[in-house]
Amino acid sequence: MVRWAKLFGWDERDRRHLHDEIQHLLPSHREAEIISAIPARQVTYVALRLKYQIEQVVPCELPEERISAPHSNVITEAVIKTAKSAGKLSSSSDDHSACVVYCLLVVKHWFKMQAQLELWDADLHNVRATACEVIAKSIIENEEDMSYLMQEVLLKRYAIVVDGEDTKPSNAIEKAVDLHAVRVIASSGYQKAIAHLWRGWLVQDEHDPSRFVDYKGKTNTSYWAHFDPDRMRVPQYQNAVQIIMSFVFLGLYTGAINTINPSGDLDIVEGMLYIFTVGFLCDEISKFYKVGRYYLSFWNTFNSTLYILLMVSFITRIIALAHPIHSHERRMMNEFSYDFLAFTAPMFWMRMMLYLDGFRFFGAMLVILKVMMAESLIFFALLVVVLIGFLQGFIGLDQADDNQLGAVSFVFKQMINAIMGSPEFDGWDRFAPPFGLILYYIYTFIITVVLLNILIALYNSAYEDITENAIDEYLALFAQKTMQFVRAPDENVFIAPFNLIEIVFFSAPCLELWLPKKLFEQLNDAVMGAIYSPLLLVTAWLEARTARKVKWNRGRNESDDDTIEEWEQLASELDVEGSGWSKRVGESAPNVVEEKAVLEVQKLREEMKELKEMIRGLQTSGRNGEA
Template sequence: MPSYLLPTSNGVDWSCEQPPSYDVPNSRQILRICVNLKYLIDKVVPILYDEKLIMCDHSRILNLHVITLAKEACGGKKDDPKSLHKYQSVVIFSLLKVCSWNWELAASELHNAELYYLRASAAQQLCKLIIEQDETRDAQFLFIQMLCQRYVINENDEDSVAQNALELAMDMHCTTVIGSSGYQRCLKWLWRGWIVQNKYDSKSYVICDSVSSSKFTSHFHPDRLKTPMYQNIITIIFSFVFLVLYTIVVNGKDSQEVQGIDFLEGVFYFFMLGSIFDEISKCYHVGWSYLGFWNSFNDTMYFIISTSMILRVISVSPIQTRYPAEYWDKISYRILSCAAPMVWTRLLLYLESSRFVGALLVVLKHMMQESIVFFFLLLLIVLGFMQGFIGLDSSDGNREITWPTISNLLRTVLGAGSFDMFDDFAPPFASILYYSYSFVVSVILLNILIALYSTAYDKVIDNSVDEYMALMAQKTLRYIRAPDDDVYVPPLNLVEVCLSPFLHFMPRKMAKRVSTFVLTILYFPMLFVVAVKEVREAKRVCYNRMKKQEDDANESDVAWDLTDGYVDDADGWIPRGNTSGIAATQKKNKRTLKLQKEAELSDPDFRVKPDWFKSVKCSVQPVDNGFRSGIGWESYDLYREITKQREESDKQTEMIQTLTKMVKDLSIRLDSQEK
């Protein structure tokens, strides 16, 4: 395309569908890499700088030379790409470990806490710069080896649990790393199922080999259900079904007598058991890192419904208890009714893909975490005043209004306390004590709670974009972090539990075929929709690879790039041919470029002179040069002049050395001729 037209998109070659295999450093080698990187960061950030000088994208402190040193700190043979890849693949993981070490130092050495926090921020920013640099050089190596590969580090003579950089950054809540373009792009590939778990090793990841396939059968397979996006859709559908079943069950009691468990109530309990089993399974495989605020929310709801379910089973069973069956039946429905707010609120967890709902959930999460401080203070104060009132009540040898007093203290927290009951109770001590309690709770503690909520809100809103990306990272990894060869979305995971004893005694290949057949039957409608969708996407991927661009290029059509975008409509819902969309896209681009060229050449005086582009380059601040050298723009002219003089001096020195050598050789020849 002529240079005077608008720029076109460009990218890297993704012709290789399977990543090359690399060796993984052992735990002791990773420890040495972490120590080297900590030494580098300690020297680069020896004192307190302004954080903006470090966290900007073209920092003079974390410049290109520091990035190079960070990679060299990993070791490896310089002229051997395989050796370099082996050790440099762990650089992101190691920098995150260095960040965690600095956080630990900040917690233990408070006098230098600000410096350690700054070094931790520098480690995160260095991660971001390396990720964004390698994204343009070798994105496939970045995604598979640097971010998705799990590594083990030896700390205090103990090997840690295998973890990759994606999971570690999310667990540490490193929003700087999570917000980098390469990290988010890797998550996007995982979300779409373009990066999948290795079928030979469920703990490692590979590029999906069917991304560019236009065959319907390549995408109509239960393995595609491992894709987080499809799991999320199925989970949302089942959540609405769960809500409908809950509404029917909780409002279906129309008799004082004990009714048997009907079909819909049984299905509701089936959903419940499947969700509980899924939570236990993921917690077992992932560990404590899986537990979070919203997991606790779900688990509380499951506990309430499970309690109701147990009492309901007791009411219809022949078991003889102290109370009649009608009593347990009534208590069961009352407990089940208390779970209604949580059942409806739970739907928000599956709508967090929306940025507004996601930010709202993050704010609520931080507010609830900040409430822990308030409730801790409240508990101590309530216990103190409660003991005082109990002492006043028992001072005459009798305890008469202990429980009414305790109830009144708890109601005061909600603003419903009463002063009347203390008028005739141990005057004037009880009144003085209660007035003091009301002042502390209503004036001091409640204002502290408001201040904590305000702080949490400001903290999230000021960093809402990074917090939302962190939330989406957690959502994506939640579906794939627990390795599973066959994905049965709850409550259908109970089907897998029932099949497991039979599959265990079958040959491995036969067991896989049976499981695949069962999954195909269970998810047939979803698999058909997925296959149609992915076949259409495969056409665009083929077009991108033909143009030597990234697989996720040309997904949108922007005004400033005349050759981006893809004509999806030409393929139809079911593509009619292998080249229909590609031909339509090339035809569209050719026509667009022709019209643009004709419009620009219609007036000979319209074209901008080539000198204008040179003037623009000379007019802008030398940010890239300062990033490479570490020198600010205000000193760069002097630096450039010194560099030129140094280069000229080196050339003159080289010429003198060359002439000296020639004179010596000539004198040696003359001496030999004279002899």
């Protein structure tokens, strides 16, 4: 759409109008469009106030440690309190404090953009962006009302004004994931909200898509109350279905690759394999359309490549079936199809690593792998330039040779060998001597000594950056995974490959357009209940058991997800005040908020004050004696 918009000379505003019109043409039973909880212009004003404050608080380039320190002398309590009050001015009766965290993330994005535009002040703007994260994290962690924090501050959707128009509303949870604001993501309140979304304790309001509300059946201990197909919207249940379907997908592939049909006919296992592939591919396309460019990641690209290779294998198999059964063309295309199928085997098993990110170790390693692949782009960009330059030089040296095709093949093979770390110098002494051998020596030196060491340095830097902040990176990965299930959700969840049922029997006949809304919802619930009934039997039991725990916690006036650990079992029987232990600990505990030198100066100031008062008292008594 963007390419055609550019072709016809449309600007960004025209493209946004076109996208909105297409969205309105899509069938949907949503009764209301998602709008900003606070007028977008007011949200923008709050963001501009915060931007002005950050620029005054960080007027010059400072070490990042001074900004991010636990008791920073830059981001003080007064600064945080002022930032929190940016949503409410004394001259206004409206209180927009709930959007402050969202606005801080917007300002962080602005400073990051400014760092790209003003490279001479990039370090200053990056430090200011860090300050936005630190303030936002402090506001989240200091908020005591968890219901207000999750539903108003983190999950309420807001928009700003850009080019005279309101942007698409989003919430602070989504914004932090999109901006990879790991400090905000790692805050306790943010993680509590993510945990509630993951468990399905916070769900999107059916009547107002801009709001998230508590799951009504959280305390319902009835088993059948939780046997509801709508609960398949819960991220952890969707994730469980995806894992099960991925293992089935892998099993189908293993069966297909180990039972080759020389005749080229499709058996049941191969047919199911390709049906699964179509379902997964349609699911990727649908999510990318709904979420947009933020959905793109290393693993999405990896999976899409696997699905495309499998579709190529399927297409070549269909072409083979179009030829006579004993013909050479059928046998050749059939072998070609199986070659593609066998080629994807490593990708099938590597794909299973995607579902190990629930474990902290594997999650951190997957983040490192993703960053390494991104860093590799710099290496490959340099490599392509070097390859083209030397390839042109080698071909130029061989212009006098009549067999240029053979020379190109020889040169290209030797150049690839050098990249893989096994250069071969045999034959170059007969290739335009002595220039061919000299040029190959130079090429090998640049590849093996310069470029490969650059790649190793990039990998090492990526590894150190991630491992130093491994916990926060893991939490960011888990938040991103949760938001893939939550943002732009389907009203009826058909997880791949079950999405083919929705496409063939619901979307293709356009049932949503001509069936009454209530009847269409009942039909969807019936189909989803039949599909997911084995899993719902388990999830209903788990939720009923969890409901009993929630009721027990509420009876103790504790949070819904509270658990009693070993150190809490007898804590209520220990009287630290009456035994005097609290006083003894307080007297011996060091002051870690302020530095020792500052404490000594303060102590010296008090002593000087006492000395002045003593001298003043002696002078007064002396005058009285003389009198």
